[in-house]
Amino acid sequence: MQQHASSTETGMTRQVNETGINLRDKCLKPGDDNEAAQQAIAKAEQAMEQLSVNFDDWIATESRQLSKSRDDARAASYSDDTLRDLFQSAHNLKGQATTLGYPFADEICASLCRLIDKIPDKSRLPFLLIDQHVDAVRAVVAERAKGTDNPKASVLAKRLHDVTGDFLAQEMARNRP
Amino acid sequence: MAKIAFDELRFVVADDNAHMRRIVRTLLRAFGSREIYEAEDGASGLEAVEAYSPDILITDITMPIFDGIELTRMIRNPEGCRHPFLPIIVLSAYSEKKHVIAARDAGATEFLCKPVSATALYRRIQNVISNPRDFVRTKTYFGPDRRRYINSNYSGVERRTGNPGDNVVDPNQVELEA
Numbered sequence: 001m002q003q004h005a006s007s008t009e010t011g012m013t014r015q016v017n018e019t020g021i022n023l024r025d026k027c028l029k030p031g032d033d034n035e036a037a038q039q040a041i042a043k044a045e046q047a048m049e050q051l052s053v054n055f056d057d058w059i060a061t062e063s064r065q066l067s068k069s070r071d072d073a074r075a076a077s078y079s080d081d082t083l084r085d086l087f088q089s090a091h092n093l094k095g096q097a098t099t100l101g102y103p104f105a106d107e108i109c110a111s112l113c114r115l116i117d118k119i120p121d122k123s124r125l126p127f128l129l130i131d132q133h134v135d136a137v138r139a140v141v142a143e144r145a146k147g148t149d150n151p152k153a154s155v156l157a158k159r160l161h162d163v164t165g166d167f168l169a170q171e172m173a174r175n176r177p
Numbered sequence: 178m179a180k181i182a183f184d185e186l187r188f189v190v191a192d193d194n195a196h197m198r199r200i201v202r203t204l205l206r207a208f209g210s211r212e213i214y215e216a217e218d219g220a221s222g223l224e225a226v227e228a229y230s231p232d233i234l235i236t237d238i239t240m241p242i243f244d245g246i247e248l249t250r251m252i253r254n255p256e257g258c259r260h261p262f263l264p265i266i267v268l269s270a271y272s273e274k275k276h277v278i279a280a281r282d283a284g285a286t287e288f289l290c291k292p293v294s295a296t297a298l299y300r301r302i303q304n305v306i307s308n309p310r311d312f313v314r315t316k317t318y319f320g321p322d323r324r325r326y327i328n329s330n331y332s333g334v335e336r337r338t339g340n341p342g343d344n345v346v347d348p349n350q351v352e353l354e355a
Contacts, residue, residue: 023232023264023306027186028179036180037299044207044295051203058196091239092194095270098292099200106292 055100056144062093063105063141070134078125086130087116093137101146104153108136111157111164118168120175126167133160181306183209189229190215191222191248192237192268197291201235201268204298219243223251226260233305238269238276245269246283253284253320261319262312264305268293284320286310 069089073082090112097106112133119125136156139145145153188205190213192198198215205213214229216222220242226234234252236245243251245267255261267280270291277288287301310321 023186023309024179026232027182027306029182031180033180033303037303040181040183040208041295041299044204044299047203047207048200048295051200062196088239091270092197095237095291096194096196096200099294100196 052101059093059097059100059102059105059141062089062096063137065089066093066109066134066137070130073130074127078122078127080122083116083122083125087113090116090133102140103148104145104150104157105137105140107157108133108140108160111161115164115168119171121171124171129160129163129167133164136160179307181208181303184211186210186233187212187229187231188214188233188235189222189225189231190235191217191219191225191240191245193217193240194237197237197293200293201298204293204295207295208299208302217241219245219248222248223258226252226258226263230260231263233264233266233302235266235268238267238271238280246279249280249283249285255319264309266301266305268298281323282318284318286321 066086066089069082069086073079073086076082090109094106094109094113097103097109112130115129115133116125139156140150140153143150143153148154183205188210190198190201190205192201192215195217198217202213202215212229212231214225214231216225218241222234222236222240222245225231236248238245240248249265249267252258252263252265253261264286265284266287266289267285268289268291269276269280271277272290280288286305289297289301310325312320313322
């Protein structure tokens with residue numbers, strides 16, 4: 001059974017949740033919430049530690065997918081569809097890379113996503129800069145540049161970020177009326 | 178003081194990336210949840226919500242067929258989904274304000290940016306359970322109240338009509354539909 005409150009033409013109606021979804025009643029039990037939270041979080045971090053034996057394989061898979069998306073985009077002259085796929089691959093990697101232990105791959109993919117997303121005129125996408133991002137991710141993964149203390153990966157990520165920023169600033173200025 | 182009995186909670190996790198689904202599932206299982214259903218696109222996510230009646234949906238934004246924002250909008254449509262009040266946590270690598278606002282305006286309950294951590298996910302779930310917000314219906318929006326606090330510095334016109342008490346619907350007076 002559903003409940004609906006009618007809205008008025010002039011304003012709004014606040015509706016109280018009376019549909020049976022009361023998670024407080026359903027799952028809050030007597031006990032120390034802070035202690036329970038700490039235990040649950042510690043257990044989850046331990047589970048992630050156990051899962052992490054897969055992370056190098058997973059990031060390698062995602063890196064290969066990114067390279068494939070770039071190859072497909074290049075073969076199709078960076079058509080809208082293939083560019084969308086390339087963005088999606090970079091975005092997927094961006095969402096996972098830090099969790100998988102590769103924060104520099106995350107940074108590089110964030111820069112690539114920004115480049116594709118923010119450029120005002122897609123026909124002016126710098127293919128060389130796209131290649132440099134993709135190759136940088138491959139290098140970070142191949143070299144197992146984990147964590148945040150790899151100097152080469154740090155310089156590479158920062159340089160790509162800066163070059164992309166400068167390029168986008170120029171393109172935006174170019175498109176300004 | 179109360180602790181969350183995760184074994185009483187049923188989740189649907191919608192994400193097109195199998196690795197990310199595995200990560201979220203691992204975290205939820207470690208919290209104590211035993212019923213976790215997965216979907217790899219927006220359409221499967223909607224089907225899973227209808228089929229399993231979860232207590233909480235965790236959804237990515239970018240997914241095939243339709244995305245997490247559209248999925249949220251469909252769930253919040255009482256004529257299109259049987260669970261319009263379902264708590265929805267949007268978990269996305271999009272961290273820009275426009276995406277957070279889009280999720281909020283579609284009716285998302287919480288927004289969590291990737292990379293996901295055990296602490297951040299736990300806190301969002303805890304907030305959904307411990308601090309549920311009233312639902313609001315306007316001509317253009319149905320979902321959790323988007324005002325999380327009263328801004329004492331706000332000096333504009335009150336856009337909500339009537340007194341606060343007038344706007345709370347008496348449960349005995351709402352229309353019931355089969």
